[in-house]
Structures are given as structure tokens and as C-alpha cells.
Amino acid sequence: MPRTAPRQRAEGPFATRSASTRTDAPPLARTRPPVPPVDRSPKHLTVGHLLRQLQNLDLDLDQPIRLAINPDFPFAHYVGADVVVRNGTAFIADDGQEDYLPAGVRDALGWA
Structure with missing residues (x-):
């Protein structure tokens, strides 16, 4: 039986290694993307x-x-004092416009 030359290892960025010899592989938990809350x-x-x-x-x-009403033209409105329940839904009436919605509230709501 003729002897063959030993295989040479590939070098460079395309070299492959077996999983058992890799030392630079991150733990599995670090390779998965984080789960959003x-x-x-x-x-x-x-x-x-x-x-x-x-x-x-x-x-x-x-x-x-x-x-806080209408992101395109933001105003603050009064909340009506009466609560009406029909078909399992509670309704609270708007009781009129008070003033422009304060800038800080618009910013907090993402309406800026």
C-alpha cells in the first residue's frame, strides 16, 4: 500500500476547525439575540x-x-364626571377643552 503525504491544515480566514478544537466560540446563550420584554x-x-x-x-x-386629545393639534380636555356603562364598556365623557396640551406632556406622549 503506497504511503500518502499527511494532509496539510488550511490556514487563513477560510480554514475550518472541528467544534471540539474551537476555543474562541462564545457560549450559546450569548449568541442568541435578547428577548424583548x-x-x-x-x-x-x-x-x-x-x-x-x-x-x-x-x-x-x-x-x-x-x-390629552389629538396629537396633530394637541389640547387638554376636561374629563366628564359621569361614567356610563353599556354592553360591558365604561364610557367617560369629554367635558370640553381646557387649553393647549403642555409641551412636556406632548413630549412624554411622543407627540412632539
Whole structure:
């Protein structure tokens, strides 16, 4: 049986190595993209979500509430005092325009 010359290892950027000899491979967990956090807020506000948001604020109970209306022409509107429930949905009326929406509120809402 004729002897063949030993195989030479490839060098350079196209060289291949077996997985067992690689020492520069990052751990598997670092190669996966990070999982984005789950947004637990509802697409449309629910009574429970509104209550949880208000309970987490450090507010005076006599502090007024306003609605931010219309990102293209932003105004602050009064919230009506009556809540009407029909077919499982709570309705709160707009009770008129107060003034322009403050710039800080527009910025926080991404309406700037």
C-alpha cells in the first residue's frame, strides 16, 4: 500500500476547525439575540389597568385629571364626571377643552 503525504491544515480566514478544537466560540446563550420584554399593557385601556396605573402614582386625590386629545393639534380636555356603562364598556365623557396640551406632556406622549 503506497504511503500518502499527511494532509496539510488550511490556514487563513477560510480554514475550518472541528467544534471540539474551537476555543474562541462564545457560549450559546450569548449568541442568541435578547428577548424583548413583554408589554403587559392592554391595547385599549381597561378599568383594571386604569386603576392600577392611578394607584401607582403619588398623587393628591383632589388633583385634576385631563385628557390629552389629538396629537396633530394637541389640547387638554376636561374629563366628564359621569361614567356610563353599556354592553360591558365604561364610557367617560369629554367635558370640553381646557387649553393647549403642555409641551412636556406632548413630549412624554411622543407627540412632539
